[in-house]
Amino acid sequence: MSIPSILLNFLFPPPSSLFVTMMSIVGLASLMNAGYMELKGKHMQYSKFLNVGLAKKKDDMKLSSRNGMLLVYTPAFLVGLGSLLVFPDQYLRFVLVASALTTHFFKRVLEVLFLHKYSGYMPLESAILIPMSYTFSTTTMIYAQYLSRDIPEPSVDLKYVGIGLFVVGIIGNFYHHYILANLRKEGDKEYKIPRGGLFDLVICPHYMFEIIEYLGISCISQTLYAFVFTLGTALYLTGRSYATRKWYISKFGHMFPKDVKAIIPYVF
Known part of the structure; x- marks a missing residue:
């Protein structure tokens, strides 16, 4: 059985739409480039x-x-x-x-x-x-x-798996946004190393859960475009998480825990 036929068990056939095809290509390319630029600083x-590199654009x-x-x-x-x-x-x-x-x-x-x-x-x-x-x-x-x-619907129905992933993702994303929002008191402009939740394992758990959100939407959708966009989003947020970890290390030095990864616990 060929790879395309296997994929059709999980996906709707791509629509014969030039707009959707072009947006798939442009969207993936732009998000991949954005993730690469984050890695490059x-x-x-x-x-x-x-304020990183903003001096040249101060006007x-x-x-x-x-x-x-x-x-x-x-x-x-x-x-x-x-x-x-x-x-x-x-x-x-x-x-x-x-x-x-x-x-x-x-x-x-x-x-x-x-x-x-x-x-x-x-x-x-x-x-x-x-x-x-x-x-x-x-x-x-x-x-x-x-x-x-x-x-016709894909033979493998993922929409209920997708609903579960989306709920986990949106709750996890909000919870870690809540932790970030409460790091600083009103008027306090100093950055702090986040603690609590999955911040003890990765510096960007909110991005990890955002990827889970979009993966959930992709499973609900089961269209090729949804999965392509989720892949691009994951690549971009991975690059941004790496840049965020690098920023924290540059700002806090040895105070930043070395075992705290960027976005995937224990891995990256």
């Missing part, structure tokens, strides 16, 4: 990496970090919500995928508004490029699911 200009227009992050997540949330309102009578997988994506970004919006603490700024360039990426990928994932509505 050329970071997305937000979060703790905002760039900037938004407050809070407003910038709202701009990052809100359009994708609206796309997910809009898809549920515009297409109310879709089949179960479509509803589950659109609901999971909407929940993912709605949670992010709520975290920006009520959980995270911000003290810096986000360059306008990042505040435009990042939400474009999230919005286009969310739109494409939902559209690929819409195109699969009349195609």
Whole structure:
């Protein structure tokens, strides 16, 4: 049995859509490149990496970090919500995928508004490029699911496994965001080494659980695009986790525990 025929047991056949095909290629390539750039030390200009290499762009227009992050997540949330309102009578997988994506970004919006603490700024360039990426990928994932509505289901049904992974991922991601948000008191701008939860094993458990979230969405979807996007996201977040660990080591030196890995406990 060939590899393509085996994969068709787990995936819907790719739709004959040039848009979805191009977004699969461009999305994977751009996320892989972003992960590689993180490894090379050329970071997305937000979060703790905002001031890394920012001197050369000091005249760039900037938004407050809070407003910038709202701009990052809100359009994708609206796309997910809009898809549920515009297409109310879709089949179960479509509803589950659109609901999971909407929940993912709605949670992010709520975290920006009520959980995270911000003290810096986000360059306008990042505040435009990042939400474009999230919005286009969310739109494409939902559209690929819409195109699969009349195609026979894969013989191996992963949607309930996906629901379980998504729930574990979103809870784990929120829990570790909560720990990060409570590291610093109001007005405190000093960074600290995170403790508690899986922070004792990896420096970016929130990224690990975000990958689990998207893996769950991919299993619910069972479209090729969803898995391609999840692979790209995993590669990017792995690169960013490596850069984050390197940043903590440079900032705290011997105080940073050497056995704390980047994103995979005991491994990497």
